[in-house]
Amino acid sequence: MSIGQQIIAACERLGRHSDDPDGLTVAYLSAAHCAVAAELKQAMVAAGLAVTVDAVGNVIGRLACGRPDAPTLLTGSHFDTVRNGGRFDGRLGIVLPIALARHLNESGERLPFDLEVAAFAEEEGLRFASTFLGSSPLVGQFDANVLECTDASGVRMRDAMKDAGLDPDGIAGLRRDPASLLGYYEVHIEQGPVLLHAGEALGVVTSIAGCVRHCCRVIGTAGHAGTVPMPLRHDAGTAAAEMVLAMEARCRADPSATVVGTAGRFEVVRGATNVIPGEAQFTIDLRAAEDGPRDRALADVLLSCQEIARRRGVSFASELTMKVPATPCTPAWVDALAAAVAGFGLPARRMPSGAGHDAMMMGRALPMAMLFVRCGNGGVSHSPAETMTAADAELAAAATLAFWRSLGAAAQDAPDRARE
Numbered sequence: 263m264s265i266g267q268q269i270i271a272a273c274e275r276l277g278r279h280s281d282d283p284d285g286l287t288v289a290y291l292s293a294a295h296c297a298v299a300a301e302l303k304q305a306m307v308a309a310g311l312a313v314t315v316d317a318v319g320n321v322i323g324r325l326a327c328g329r330p331d332a333p334t335l336l337t338g339s340h341f342d343t344v345r346n347g348g349r350f351d352g353r354l355g356i357v358l359p360i361a362l363a364r365h366l367n368e369s370g371e372r373l374p375f376d377l378e379v380a381a382f383a384e385e386e387g388l389r390f391a392s393t394f395l396g397s398s399p400l401v402g403q404f405d406a407n408v409l410e411c412t413d414a415s416g417v418r419m420r421d422a423m424k425d426a427g428l429d430p431d432g433i434a435g436l437r438r439d440p441a442s443l444l445g446y447y448e449v450h451i452e453q454g455p456v457l458l459h460a461g462e463a464l465g466v467v468t469s470i471a472g473c474v475r476h477c478c479r480v481i482g483t484a485g486h487a488g489t490v491p492m493p494l495r496h497d498a499g500t501a502a503a504e505m506v507l508a509m510e511a512r513c514r515a516d517p518s519a520t521v522v523g524t525a526g527r528f529e530v531v532r533g534a535t536n537v538i539p540g541e542a543q544f545t546i547d548l549r550a551a552e553d554g555p556r557d558r559a560l561a562d563v564l565l566s567c568q569e570i571a572r573r574r575g576v577s578f579a580s581e582l583t584m585k586v587p588a589t590p591c592t593p594a595w596v597d598a599l600a601a602a603v604a605g606f607g608l609p610a611r612r613m614p615s616g617a618g619h620d621a622m623m624m625g626r627a628l629p630m631a632m633l634f635v636r637c638g639n640g641g642v643s644h645s646p647a648e649t650m651t652a653a654d655a656e657l658a659a660a661a662t663l664a665f666w667r668s669l670g671a672a673a674q675d676a677p678d679r680a681r682e
């Protein structure tokens with residue numbers, strides 16, 4: 263079996279464990295979650311890695327290079343899923359480096375750094391609405407308050423962890439000294455249609471988009487659907503609809519071409535078929551590769567909403583509910599990864615990541631790079647229809663190994679340069 267075929271087969275195998283029988287759902291510390299962790303541990307051992315399970319449930323496999331002072335390259339992704347998720351989201355970034363570690367062991371090649379494959383226990387926040395639970399402790403960003411969160415059946419996270427034999431009080435001690443780490447690298451399925459549409463297998467991530475969210479409220483005047491003439495209406499529903507369309511138009515026209523805007527929730531409050539909407543609420547979710555274009559788009563959108571409200575005789579109010587900055591990938595690593603991809607005669611498209619990933623958390627403290635792999639089926643992800651090919655997995659593995667070798671060469675040339 264080729265490495266690409268091994269990677270696909272490993273994801274298929276892991277995909278058999280699910281909390282619900284119809285789809286693929288693996289919530290933090292569920293029975294399926296523990297089964298996946300056990301299988302990953304086994305796969306790491308079989309690949310010749312020294313395996314530990316840490317206080318938060320991350321499964322970490324280490325391939326030491328034999329030099330006592332060598333830095334460590336961390337690579338990995340998450341193995342929990344969303345509800346009814348896909349088989350490759352997260353898992354690809356775990357099983358690909360395991361396959362490469364096995365290859366390195368079998369071929370006798372030693373990289374000039376230690377390699378650690380991190381299978382992060384939680385990233386999606388399905389059970390406790392926490393995110394980056396697995397990766398955040400490693401870079402000292404763990405928020406201990408989440409331990410008191412409860413799941414839908416009232417189980418506290420702290421208790422669920424103890425029941426699973428984990429050590430919630432040991433999480434703070436998982437912080438790694440950044441000086442001992444070369445950086446973090448993650449392979450992830452694209453979760454979008456860009457590479458598929460371009461006919462390209464791999465993409466080099468330049469930046470992981472941040473996110474700004476607002477909750478918006480439009481108040482108009484309710485009225486009888488039959489008696490109020492159109493010119494006399496102050497319809498909160500149509501006003502909100504125009505505002506959402508203004509957001510769409512602004513994002514589509516943004517000169518950066520990376521701004522995306524979504525009104526994922528939109529409702530007429532206490533709506534009825536025969537009543538002119540008196541109140542509407544909607545959400546704004548704006549993301550971009552860089553914070554500047556995103557924030558300028560947001561300012562314009564909110565201004566448009568005010569103008570639309572004035573013209574229509576309704577009121578508009580918005581409240582900021584979330585603001586996360588974009589995380590740029592490390593430029594020298596982006597260049598090295600692009601060169602590794604181009605070395606296989608591939609276009610090495612540079613692209614932002616619209617979705618958040620563990621790399622976003624790790625990139626706050628460490629040099630970081632990320633490789634995207636083409637998603638099949640129209641680019642659908644977070645769905646059982648998510649798919650990718652063994653040929654693309656093979657290319658991703660080859661480009662990853664070439665990138666690691668180039669990191670090794672750079673680290674040997676100038677131990678401090680990779681950290682700049």
Ligand SMILES: [Zn+2]
Pocket residue numbers: 340351352450619
């Ligand atoms: Zn993911």
